[in-house]
Amino acid sequence: MEKFTTLTAVAAPILRINIDTDIIIPSREMKRVSKQGLSDGMFANWRYTEPGGREEDPDFVLNQAPYRNAKIILSGANFGCGSSREHAVWALHEWGIRCVVAPSFGAIFQSNCVRNGILPVVLENSVIEDMASQVEANPAENQLQVNLENCTLTAPDGTTHGFDIQPADREMLLEGLDAIAVTMKHDEAILEFQARDRLQRPWVYL
Amino acid sequence: MGRSIIEKLWDAHAVADLGDGSWLVYIDRVFLHERTGSIALKGLEAAGRQVRNPEQVFCVMDHIVDTLPGRTDETMMPGGKAFITTTRQAAHDAGITLFDLHDPRQGIVHVVSPEQGIAYPGLTLVCPDSHTCTQGALGAMAWGIGSTDAEHAMATKTLVVKKPKLMEVRFDGTPGYGVTAKDMILHLIGRHGAAGGVGYAVEFTGEGVRSLPQEARFTLCNMAVEFGAWTGVISPDETTFNYVQGRPYAPADGAWEQALTDWQSLRTDADASYDAQIVIDCADIIPQVTWGTSPQHAANIDAVVPDPAAEPDHTRRELMEKALAYMKLEPGTPLTEIPIGAAFIGSCTNSRLSDLRAAAAILKDRKVAPGVKAICVPGSGSVKQAAEAEGIHEIFQAAGFEWREAGCSMCFYAGGENFGLETRVVTSTNRNFENRQGPRTRSHLASPTTVAASAVSGHLTDVRELATEK
Ligand code: SF4
Numbered sequence: 049m050e051k052f053t054t055l056t057a058v059a060a061p062i063l064r065i066n067i068d069t070d071i072i073i074p075s076r077e078m079k080r081v082s083k084q085g086l087s088d089g090m091f092a093n094w095r096y097t098e099p100g101g102r103e104e105d106p107d108f109v110l111n112q113a114p115y116r117n118a119k120i121i122l123s124g125a126n127f128g129c130g131s132s133r134e135h136a137v138w139a140l141h142e143w144g145i146r147c148v149v150a151p152s153f154g155a156i157f158q159s160n161c162v163r164n165g166i167l168p169v170v171l172e173n174s175v176i177e178d179m180a181s182q183v184e185a186n187p188a189e190n191q192l193q194v195n196l197e198n199c200t201l202t203a204p205d206g207t208t209h210g211f212d213i214q215p216a217d218r219e220m221l222l223e224g225l226d227a228i229a230v231t232m233k234h235d236e237a238i239l240e241f242q243a244r245d246r247l248q249r250p251w252v253y254l
Numbered sequence: 255m256g257r258s259i260i261e262k263l264w265d266a267h268a269v270a271d272l273g274d275g276s277w278l279v280y281i282d283r284v285f286l287h288e289r290t291g292s293i294a295l296k297g298l299e300a301a302g303r304q305v306r307n308p309e310q311v312f313c314v315m316d317h318i319v320d321t322l323p324g325r326t327d328e329t330m331m332p333g334g335k336a337f338i339t340t341t342r343q344a345a346h347d348a349g350i351t352l353f354d355l356h357d358p359r360q361g362i363v364h365v366v367s368p369e370q371g372i373a374y375p376g377l378t379l380v381c382p383d384s385h386t387c388t389q390g391a392l393g394a395m396a397w398g399i400g401s402t403d404a405e406h407a408m409a410t411k412t413l414v415v416k417k418p419k420l421m422e423v424r425f426d427g428t429p430g431y432g433v434t435a436k437d438m439i440l441h442l443i444g445r446h447g448a449a450g451g452v453g454y455a456v457e458f459t460g461e462g463v464r465s466l467p468q469e470a471r472f473t474l475c476n477m478a479v480e481f482g483a484w485t486g487v488i489s490p491d492e493t494t495f496n497y498v499q500g501r502p503y504a505p506a507d508g509a510w511e512q513a514l515t516d517w518q519s520l521r522t523d524a525d526a527s528y529d530a531q532i533v534i535d536c537a538d539i540i541p542q543v544t545w546g547t548s549p550q551h552a553a554n555i556d557a558v559v560p561d562p563a564a565e566p567d568h569t570r571r572e573l574m575e576k577a578l579a580y581m582k583l584e585p586g587t588p589l590t591e592i593p594i595g596a597a598f599i600g601s602c603t604n605s606r607l608s609d610l611r612a613a614a615a616i617l618k619d620r621k622v623a624p625g626v627k628a629i630c631v632p633g634s635g636s637v638k639q640a641a642e643a644e645g646i647h648e649i650f651q652a653a654g655f656e657w658r659e660a661g662c663s664m665c666f667y668a669g670g671e672n673f674g675l676e677t678r679v680v681t682s683t684n685r686n687f688e689n690r691q692g693p694r695t696r697s698h699l700a701s702p703t704t705v706a707a708s709a710v711s712g713h714l715t716d717v718r719e720l721a722t723e724k
Contacts, residue, residue, distance in 0.1 A: 064576070
């Protein structure tokens with residue numbers, strides 16, 4: 049997995065609460081058994097004028113020139129709620145998004161982000177709304193700076209906000225680690241647990 | 255101090271403390287389906303990894319398969335066949351159990367796993383599907399994950415999980431006439447929001463929950479994820495044990511006695527504490543229906559479409575405005591005056607035998623209103639068979655409902671069959687998101703009895719009126 053350390057990039061405000069994974073990628077856009085080729089369908093229902101069509105809706109923020117290079121999304125609470133489809137994260141990543149800032153996330157989406165090199169940042173809604181208005185004043189110039197080493201996000205006006213992230217998640221992103229390989233370091237503990245558990249709960253073992 | 259069931263389940267599966275609230279948690283069962291499971295199996299294979307205990311991994315075909323009679327591997331969804339054939343091959347190669355298209359046990363993953371006795375009290379169970387929380391109703395710790403985590407669970411038998419905060423949602427009293435588990439959960443989400451449970455494992459307690467039969471408890475836990483919760487759980491009791499006993503994969507004979515002793519100690523201790531608590535009096539719950547594009551847009555059936563202007567919170571207000579524009583509804587319209595074009599009974603929320611029986615009781619000797627496309631999709635082949643043995647399919651068909659093969663069907667739109675542009679659907683499913691059931695389809699969530707009653711009258715309907723009228 050690609051490492052995430054620092055990022056200075058254009059941020060696109062999509063300030064709406066409960067943006068679910070059906071919105072991030074509609075089911076019909078998950079056409080093949082593959083993690084690739086999904087970015088075209090990202091936000092399809094908002095990005096294009098017709099269901100299934102490819103004519104861009106100029107009103108949608110990511111279709112507007114300065115935001116086409118966005119690597120960060122600013123959003124409302126409960127971003128990525130709904131379906132567990134990891135396709136939502138694969139699509140965002142393929143399109144170029146590396147960081148999503150929201151007051152809260154759907155739990156499955158949040159871990160999917162970390163597994164795929166996207167940093168989920170939790171900040172208060174008022175802070176996010178303030179950052180969004182700074183960005184909107186001049187999207188191309190007023191970029192956000194993310195520093196995962198220090199766990200900070202710096203707004204265009206220079207104010208810096210600390211954020212919390214699980215240490216394990218932070219390490220995984222910083223080092224670009226493969227989660228299975230990391231867990232296999234505990235393999236002895238897992239096998240011991242299983243051996244003990246087989247005796248305690250034999251009925252569980254089919 | 256006493257522990258709640260979640261803490262007991264957690265402690266029994268904790269393999270290693272990774273620090274700062276993260277743990278390596280042992281996973282007893284993994285369930286897959288052809289849409290997200292296929293990718294997980296292929297991912298493992300590509301990485302050259304093995305499924306550690308294939309006998310504890312199960313897979314169904316439910317999401318992409320057609321539900322019309324006479325179905326084959328071909329699907330109405332363009333490219334759907336590849337999901338089916340890839341999954342079949344990958345499941346075979348990995349040596350896991352597959353309930354394939356023509357297996358009589360085939361059906362929606364969250365219906366099949368309890369039905370076959372694969373999910374039962376005391377287990378940890380994951381599936382790359384958000385409604386895995388359904389199985390929490392058995393007193394198991396069950397939650398939805400992504401495909402990458404599914405690979406992790408299969409390869410290592412564990413997952414890295416952040417210990418959740420605990421919330422009690424207590425339903426005092428018992429639900430009144432015409433009020434179902436679906437109304438209870440919609441009532442909760444309508445009042446406390448779709449993000450009300452974010453960061454929590456929710457335990458449903460109280461007399462209102464105890465009084466529910468096991469199948470209704472699945473409905474309650476099914477929508478814990480629509481409340482934003484990591485999972486939902488119910489302490490197992492006699493209702494649960496009676497449900498589990500005798501099912502194909504459930505412990506039997508001596509193992510049953512042993513398991514039962516263990517399960518009896520799972521129940522939340524009287525002096526357990528929670529980080530948050532919500533108390534709802536069942537006497538305050540009446541049949542619910544949604545008017546917007548989030549499950550939090552649930553309201554009493556006798557209410558009117560709310561006015562966003564009255565909402566003080568601006569983010570909520572904007573969402574309401576967008577929802578009303580999408581749903582093409584005017585504030586102040588009585589919900590019971592909203593006409594419908596389609597009715598759907600199915601999904602992992604409400605497609606079990608008891609749901610179909612309840613809907614059939616409403617539909618008996620009645621007809622679906624002219625112009626309403628009505629479809630019933632049993633949750634599994636076993637449900638379908640049991641319903642047919644009781645003649646339920648005939649009641650549905652006589653009323654004008656289509657009677658289908660098991661699957662997720664039009665709970666979501668995969669790219670094939672759908673209700674049609676801007677059709678207004680009253681639906682027993684769990685998500686009324688924009689475009690969820692088809693391009694620009696407008697979904698109103700409700701209980702299966704409310705769906706049946708609305709199908710008959712052609713508009714959203716207070717089922718209590720229809721039920722007393724007869
Ligand atoms: S029935 Fe609907 S909600 Fe349930 S698993 Fe299938 S698609 Fe998901």
